[in-house]
Amino acid sequence: MTDDQWLRDHLTSSVPEPPSAPGRADAARRRARAARRRTAAVVATAGAVAVVAVVAPLALGGSGSSSPAPAAPTTSATTVTPEDVACPAGGTQPEGPGTLPDGAVGVRLCQGSGMTFQGPADALVTDVDALIDLVNEQPVLDMSGGCTMELGRGYVLAFAYPDGSIRTVAGQLYGCEPLTVGGVVRSNAELPWNRFNTLLAAQRRELDPPGDATTTVSCGDAADLGLSPVGRAGEMTSAVLCANYETASDQGPQQAAVPADDLAILLADRVARRRDTAAPPESCSQPADLRLLGVTAWGDVTETYLWCGLWSDERGHYWRPGADAQRILDRLVEEAGSPTPTVDAGSSAEDVVAAYVDLLNAGDRSGAAALWHPVAGPPDLPTMYSRVDYKVEGVKSLPRISAWRDATLVRALYREQIRDAYVPYRETSFTLGRDEEGVFRIVSMQLGDVVETGR
Amino acid sequence: MDGAVVAREQRSSTSFDGFVAARGDALWRSAWLLTGDSHLAEDLVQTALAKSWRAWDRIDDEGGFEAYVRRVLYTTYVSWWRRRWTGERPTEDLPETASAAPDLALRGDLTTALARLPRGQRAVVVLRYFEDLTERQAAEVLGCSVGTVKSQTARAMTALRSSPSLRPEEDA
Known part of the structure; x- marks a missing residue:
């Protein structure tokens, strides 16, 4: 029997019997409609941003001022500190009303049930009602088709009210993307997640970064804390190069600090040479897994990582460094060094x-x-x-x-x-x-x- | 929405249901060989069907639609691999304990060996030796050159031949 025939025969016999899936077509249609709604929401949000961009100068600079002052936050940003809106220690509230009341003074993004991410250090205190409206308008999830477990992030939004009470909403960015509000499971958990991050980015544009934000990062941080959903690789203010070698022994990543001048050159090169469409090959051989792990002025941990000659980030941007940037990266890899295993009396x-x-x-x-x-x-x-x-x-x-x-x-x-x-x-x-x-x-x-x- | 549109959607919906009932399990089998996990396989099939659903009215014959769904299924599989936010890191060597351990344990060493292949090679193996597609057909599905299919197939076969999971006694 030839290799080819052997493989054909054994592949066929390896596959188990498919489980009964009478709701498969319905589930596919539901996903298609949900994807269409998400696309429509993204388009609508982009349109709203465009409208604001046109209207805002008229509202602020109607006299023809060439340099209008930036818009002030629309809610009481000065009276609510991040400490007022804390991640709940006791988890989410599985019972209670399935609708959030208006009037929350702030909301914080916290870790939920799913893959780890780094929650932002600051709370959202502007346009909170817009986020509440978005949560409340999500339809109740139809669970009849069953939900699969495609592992992704899980989050909790903790809304703080003036009377000191906290209401939580739990979302999962996988499977049917359930959005749990009290005792009601709604759908489209991705929409509040995206809206929160968009609103927080807008809020930050009107404020100065905090003076006490974390300014350093080490290679173990991303594994321990996860990456920030808000931070952008291009906004790093300090960074380290992490090199993970494939080793038989349990070695952590090698690390080299990136000097500020070099980081500026790398980020400028990334802006100049970044592409959004040049996806790297599917597979290649590289001696080490390299990452530039950085932290922004807001304390967000973010990264860009090397795969098959291209540096990629979470947003699907690709960067092939120029000669000067590559020299810096090569030097950093050399500085990081390769792992040196050691053994002692505690080693097995x-x-x-x-x-x-x-x-x-x-x-x-x-x-x-x-x-x-x-x-x-x-x-x-x-x-x-x-x-x-x-x-x-x-x-x-x-x-x-x-x-x-x-x-x-x-x-x-x-x-x-x-x-x-x-x-x-x-x-x-x-x-x-x-x-x-x-x-x-x-x-x-x-x-x-x-x-x-x-x- | 006028009556004609409603009627067209109902007709389309019924036909789509029929297609899924007839071919869904076959799609699931391919998805299972790609993912090695029953739940992920169902997720992959549903995702591919959802992405293809709107094309149902544009493609006249069911054979053409099935080819369309398969193309979406395989390219989605590759894009899952690239989707970094899932936490999955692209790598040539999968860890010893695959994520689909329960199924792999049941289904034996061939699926364990498959799980250790890079995804591109795994997709080519399933297309060529399970779907029985020619190199040119496999290239069309994956959107790559015939040369890439040839080289990926050769690497996959080399890896499978040297896989510690495939012992002679298991062949008996």
Whole structure:
């Protein structure tokens, strides 16, 4: 049987029976209509912005002033501080009226049930009633077709009222996009999310950034806090370059701070050379996952990341750096350096083998040799390889009669690749024992049978 | 809305329902091989149908409409991959524990090996060896060149042949 025929036969037999889905056509139609409503809402919002842009100068500068003063916030922005509108500690309110009353003095965007994002530090205190109207006009969700779980962000909008009460609305940007208001589940959770972010951006244009906003960021922040839905990569005021290498051991990203002058050059180059349509290829090989992670004057964490030669951001903009910008990026990557695995008495046997593989791949043969047990004979390092691959299959303690303290066997699939040539995995056993300082060291490595894969 | 328009929409709606009833499961099977997960497969099928629904009246024959839906399904699959806000990072090597673990565990090593392919290669494999499309047809669906299909297919086959998930004893 040929490979092709084998694959055809097995693909067909691999597919399970589809579940019964009598409401599939209805669900598709509902999605199509919801998408059309969203498109109409976006168009309407864009139209409204255009109208305001035309009308505002007439209202403010009717005398013909060439430099009208900026519009003041339309609600009591000066009497409400962000502290007045806090994210609720007790979660959302699953019961109660399904409609929000008018008159909220502020609203804050908080983390909900879904993927993490960084909520803005400031509360929205202008045009809050417009957001309330938008929430209240969303239709009740028809749950009869069932909702799938396409994982995305989940958020909570916390509305604060003059009497000190808080009303919450929970939205999920996945599946049927439910928008829960009290005991009522409405639809189109994406609309209030977008409107909040648009209104907050407009509010910020009339205000100065806070003096106490976070001004530094580290590579772990995006993973811990998520990215801001409001911040824009082009608005970074400080940034770090993060380089994540594919390693066998658990290594965090390498990091290099971006000097202010260099950041200015990078951002200017990005503006000049940014494209919105030049999508990168689907796949490519790159040694590290690179990101420019930055923070804006408002404390928003934002980023642009490298994929297949193009830097992309969350808004689908693509940037291919010019020569000067590329030199800066190359220098930053060099400064960030590559990961250097270390082991100590707290490292497991599996950690030590992973560190050994990483050191081999980093070309640090003396570091790799140092992970062999000092009394186990000369290290058995590979000689001809371009990359070592390794996958753990199992770890077990060896009997106490072993000559090595805490002797442990790590079973793995292992191969030493030479450029693009195909090299099969081999079942490989690493035996380790602790040295005098209690650190696991490699005692022996035995290459076993070739693992026959494929046909 | 006048009566003629209502009648046309009802007729269109009925036919669309018929198409989904007849071909929905076949679309789901392709979607399952792409995603490796029952729920994601249903989501992908519904998304593709929703995007295609408005084209129903413009495309005369059902065969043409099905080709249209399939094109949308595959390109949507690729765009899901690129959609960064979902938290999915483009990568050539999927993690050891795929997101669709429950289904993969049940369906064996071929689907595990498929899950480790880059999405472009996975789409080509499903088009060529499950849908039985020619290289040119697969290129038309994906909106890429025949050369790209050839190279993606070759890389996918190399990866599958060397996949630790595909052991000889599993073939018995």
